[in-house]
Amino acid sequence: MNHQFCTFRLDRLLFGVPVLQVQEVIRPQQMTRVPLAPPAVRGLINLRGQIVTAVDLRQRLELPAPDREVDAMNVVIRTADGAVSFLVDEVGEVVEVADDDRETPPETLRGAARELTQGVFKLRHELLLVLDSEQAATVASDN
């Protein structure tokens, strides 16, 4: 079985989500900050009349904040709870990978990265980490 993944970069890492889960990819949007929101929620964007929560994937994956302020791209994902936008550094192309190249994430992977990574595909030059988008979109708000 071959799978198609929409890929994007976060701090030099290559991540992917199944193409079918991706609603669309849009350029940086104006965002409305939500006070008291969990830190991973960067704000709300207006996606053609639909209000979509923007989740900072770097935060979610416990990656360091970018060196310089960049306008993040939005990868809008369909989840069971409606659309959620993932903020990523850069959007890559759609890659097709084979099941054979898949491996489970190494045991040594810890923390949020472990929780949110469903698997690893070995591409020719680098590794493609499969993001658990449902899990990544689940940001607890303990308020």
Added chain:
Amino acid sequence: MKANLQEQLLNDLLIESFEGLDSFDRDLLVLESGTSSPEILNRIFRVIHTIKGTAGCLGFQKIEKVAHVGENLLSLLRENQLAVSGEIVSSLLTYADALREMLHCLEANRNEGDKDYSDLLGRLVALQSPGSAGSVAPNPPSKAGPPQTASAPMNPSGSPAPPPASVAETAPAESPAKPVKEGWGLFDDQPVEAQSAPAAKPDFAGNGWGLFGEVAAPASDKPAVAPAPSATSAPIPPPSSASAVSQPSAHPAPAAASGDGAARGSIAETAIRVDVGQLDRLMNLVGELVLARNQITQHISGTRDSGLLAVAQRLNHITSELQEGVMKTRMQPIDNVVSRFPRIVRDVAQELGKQVRLELAGRDTELDRTIIESIKDPLTHVVRNSIDHGIESPEKRVAAGKPATGLLFIRAYHEGGQVNIEISDDGAGINVARVKQKALDKGLIPPEQAARMSDREAAGLIFLPGLSTAEKITNVSGRGVGMDVVKTNIERIGGSVDIQTELGQGTTIKFKIPLTLAIIPALIVSAGGERFAIPQVNLLELVRVESNAAEGGIERIFDAPVYRLRGKLLPLVYLKRTLAGDNRQHGHGPACGHRHQQGDAGEVFLKARDAHRAWLGRLREVLDGRKTMTLEEAGSHRLCLLGTWIYSEGLKDYGDIAEVHALEKVHEQFHNLVREIVRLRNANELSQAEEKLLELTALSERVLHFLMEAEKRVLESQSVNIVVLQADGRQFGLVVEAVNDTQEIVVKPLGKQLKGITIFAGATIMGDGQVALILDVLGLAQHAAVLSENRAQTVAKEDSQGDAIARGARQTFLVFEAGEHSRFAMPLSQAARLEEFPRPQVECCGSRRVVQYRGAILPLIDVAEQLGRSQLDADASAPLQVVVYAENGRSVGLVVGQIVDIVEEAVTAEQHGRSRGVLGSALVSGRVTDLLNVREVIESAAPAFFAEAA
């Protein structure tokens, strides 16, 4: 097509009959209460007649038969040959239930069910006068079997199977929905199956419409046959054969329909049924239209094209009307739910041998229909519960000194963007201790939590799953399921349930149902650079406290900022700080310091203006050689009065004001130029200096201009906008930076990531396409702790007392302690303000202690000392608590120990031996309190105060 029509007719029958039966119940109860009118009797009769007619024409003979018997009885009532009695009403209610039961069965299984109603029918017949009984006599035994055998000769089993006609015609009805090839083959099979294998029939009939379950089995027995026709023959034959079968029963249709057609005519002409999904789609579209309208309005606000403006205005009006219209189509009065309650209450009360009087209020409160649907069951459950658990038996009630008839009061009303529904009874109340114990026994809560629980929290335990305190399980309740389901269901639609109970007095269960309605009017405010929408329903008024309002500004009671709104204290919540996660509403931050800064900034500007005007004259003198000036004197732009202010407070506190920045720039330029002039003068470059002076004159104009602009903006920014809001019956003021405008907004839900933030109710899209959050006023109040449990309760109590006691007799008192164990009260109206001063600020002026206060000297009077009460050892680090008393522009500060409270009470002073400075003693908040004679105290300490003031 035929099948679809049949399905349609069946649906109509169901909807109409259920509605009809509901009104049937209501009308019967009206009859029972003694008000009889031909109109009501006609209505009742018509309902049953319609059901009978429609059921008959669709071939549901059992329903038809049962309906018929009741109809006979009703016609006697209608013709006044029989009087309404309790027994007749009871039987007719049961009869209505029987019809409902069959209809439900029809809805679910597409057959009329096999329940035997002969008892009921017998009773109905017996209730008729002997004369007319004969005409009905054949009915009771005919309940199910005989008529069916008559019309369904190939069903020898005699089991109450649906007539084959209905089977055949209904069967294809579902098939279009299942585009399965075998489906057609299956139906092809069926008549064969039914005719050739009668033994299989009961099995099939038992489940009527379980075509794809039960019937699939016989079909799979002959796989060779089934797929064959489906693959080869066109799928038309089955429907056509089905319609052929249904012909006989379809024939009577027009005849029967014409009978009740007349009765239905008037409604049918004025009302149509619309699919709710259709309305939802319409509502969404209207929502989008409103957004587009808002955007257009925003875009053209700058144009002068009157034609365009006129069109936009028209669009505006039409959109509003359209929106209102569509909204109305979805709104239904809550009566649709509560109108069932009289019946339920009657039945449950009778069953339990209790006497209950039901009172309903606010029946016309409207709710979105989707919400109406989802609150039906929870409300019904609570009503049943209240009668079962709440209201006691008549004997017990009388023994407890209550009237034998219990009262169940259901009230619905709009409040704060929500609909509140209260169900209260005057019954036994909930034994909170027992609930707690039960929860402990069942291990539902840990002991330490139980110990900490307030009564209200403990009462809330009844919403835990698996908790029932009913001693015995009744038919109605006590199985320990229910209240938790009620809560879950209400919370699912975003509502909440709250319970208040008092042992022996009764219980009130309060539902708060949100208006998840798509479009609401809202006030747009801004705070912290963001815009927020506040639902208009929560809004009471807007108050703007001008910066220079010397009186009636914002005051503080310790940490809590308050504002006197027409003499009442309004607690304030600073939106910006709340959103920043800072729950201390006071602070040593800018907002409370404002008062003091305001004067400063105003003064700075005033002086700076004068000082500035003097510059040109001074320079002129310098150039003329009449005076000299050093470069230092010409000064750095940072050292003069204005400069000091700009670089200390100005840019820090008012950095977001563009004029302040502009002022800073031009002020710096000005000083550079002044220095340049002085330098040129000192270097004797006089002509150049003169030239520069001209330049400076021009620059000076600009400085003055910006000085004035900045002053205006700074003072403006210091004035406070208070949005007075109401939540849960309590008012509070929300301090925002700016009040923008009111707008119709489209409420959109927040994603699950943000559901937990209680202060937001949703989000909306503004005219400029940006997202703005909608504030949940109740959540905000709770978050900012404006609404505490105790507070809310005392308010409720106060309000109820308020009706009894004339408000005029009540007065608001400031209660404080001064000296050891001495509690004092003084009318709040005599306190100009409450202040805290750090002790080191106290200075001595002769023998008097004073503090500097708002640019003047405030003499201090220690109340305890004046009254000769023993002094408490003061904590030197704690600030001094001072009540400022003002008269004729003069102020004096009364030093007190501690401010205790502000209470509103009717107080009668009693005199126990007159002592100086005290008017007498009284009970305030249940404690003996001395009423301070403020004037006397001041007079004794500072005899000159009033004399000078006068």
